[in-house]
Amino acid sequence: MPAATRQEPAIEGWFATDEASAAHLIGSKCPRCGTYVFPPRANNCPNPACDGDHLESVPLSRRGTLWSYTENRYAPPPPYPATDPFEPFAVAAVQLADEGLIVLGKVVDGTLATDLRIGMEMELTTMPLFTDDGVERIVYGWRIAS
Numbered sequence: 001m002p003a004a005t006r007q008e009p010a011i012e013g014w015f016a017t018d019e020a021s022a023a024h025l026i027g028s029k030c031p032r033c034g035t036y037v038f039p040p041r042a043n044n045c046p047n048p049a050c051d052g053d054h055l056e057s058v059p060l061s062r063r064g065t066l067w068s069y070t071e072n073r074y075a076p077p078p079p080y081p082a083t084d085p086f087e088p089f090a091v092a093a094v095q096l097a098d099e100g101l102i103v104l105g106k107v108v109d110g111t112l113a114t115d116l117r118i119g120m121e122m123e124l125t126t127m128p129l130f131t132d133d134g135v136e137r138i139v140y141g142w143r144i145a146s
C-alpha cells in the first residue's frame with residue numbers, strides 16, 4: 001500500500017476533532033422541538049409533529065452505550081475498499097448519552113464481537129478507512145470507553 005501524504009475525512013462534515021484530538025460527531029438539532037438528527041442536514045425536521053424546516057449544526061456526545069453490535073466476516077464487494085487479506089471487524093450501534101440517537105459505526109481494529117457487551121460504554125474515535133492516491137481517508141468509529 002502506498003504511503004499516505006495527508007489525511008482527509010472520507011465524508012466531509014460528519015465529525016470533527018478538538019484541540020486535544022478528541023473526535024465528536026456533528027449532528028443537527030431542530031430549534032423548534034429539540035429533535036436531533038445524524039447525519040447532519042440543514043432542513044426538514046424528522047419529528048412528524050413538528051413543521052420546523054431549519055436545523056442547526058450541533059456537536060453530539062462523544063460517548064454512549066452499546067445498543068447492538070455485529071461482526072463482519074466477509075469482504076465487501078467492489079467498489080468498496082477492503083484489506084487484503086480481509087480482516088473481520090465489528091460494527092456497533094451506540095446510543096448517544098445526551099441525545100438518545102443511535103449511531104452505527106465501525107469498531108476499532110483489534111476489538112471484535114467477543115469483546116463487546118450490550119450496555120457497555122463506548123466512545124467516539126477516528127480511524128483510517130483506506131488510502132487513495134496518497135490520501136488517507138478517515139472515518140469516525142467506536143471504541144470501548146477508557
Ligand SMILES: [Zn+2]
Binds near residue numbers: 046047051052
Ligand atoms: Zn422539530
